[in-house]
Amino acid sequence: MSMPQTKAIQLPPPAENQALAKVFALNGGFLTLPERLFVTDADPTKAVTVPSLCFLVEHKTADTRTERIVFDLGIKRNLTQYADGMRHHIPARQPIITHPDTRASLTDAGLDPEKDIDYVILSHSHWDHVGTPSDYPNSQFIVGSGTLHMYKHGAPYYPSEMFEKEPLPLERTRELPPTSESYSQNTFSARQTEHKWQPLANFPNAIDFFCDGSVYIIDTPGHLPGHLNLLLRVEKDKWIYLGGDCCHDTRILTGERDIALYDDGHGGKRSVHSDLESAKTTLARIKAFLDTFGDSVEWIVAHDLNWATQNQHRFLAPKQ
Ligand SMILES: [Zn+2]
Structure with a gap:
């Protein structure tokens, strides 16, 4: 009888002239998170003002043109532009700092958000990530499967009133196709794109965005559709x-704490994740991935204050 095989987690080897991505952090504002909503064994009175980190990714194409992605747009600099359904939520996250935002970070560095950014990819559409899309009038927006359906119909714990009516320019927004593991309540049928989900390492669904192994979008369901x-x-x-x-x-990713559960206001418990079970599966996958690759993969989550504090030199630098 043969032994059961455990499949090794592997990343694709580099090509001969492997294309690479250059990554810079961008400011996306700050908001204040009460610890008890996020981790177990929390200090019930502790709240930490954390960044909403955004990133500029530069990719050189074969014809040597630089293509640029902005990943997440942070907090809107004008808080009155949020949907009515956010009116009670935003004061609960004060202190909030809205300047500098991604637009200011890019222009200070000599880049023009109206001309120089090819793509805006949103990790998800919570208020502290969606920013001010009108700052990018010529970029293509890319969102995960189920996002457009959620704007209209909401998601568990995140009703549609929390999203602006037209948060993104639909004529320039591409929703990625559904995956086999997509959000269970997603009934939105996405329009066809050339991008296909394929397994990568231990992730069942990834897209090789530039088809050259430099930038992969990973489907990570659970937090929000x-x-x-x-x-x-x-x-x-x-x-x-x-x-x-x-x-x-x-x-949570290092395994020191777990995801907090708190009163959902209806006699039950909830977490900050719209689909807790999917979020746990996703986290376990990310953890296994990071454990496998150790120092060769640096990981950064959007609200990591320590990373931002220790890595100021990795923010896009203002032009001298
Ligand atoms: Zn979120």
């Missing part, structure tokens, strides 16, 4: 994993 992460090859064998809101506290 259409939640996406990015895996970026920054050297031949070095990667950066942008985890969005797969967790809001790094101690």
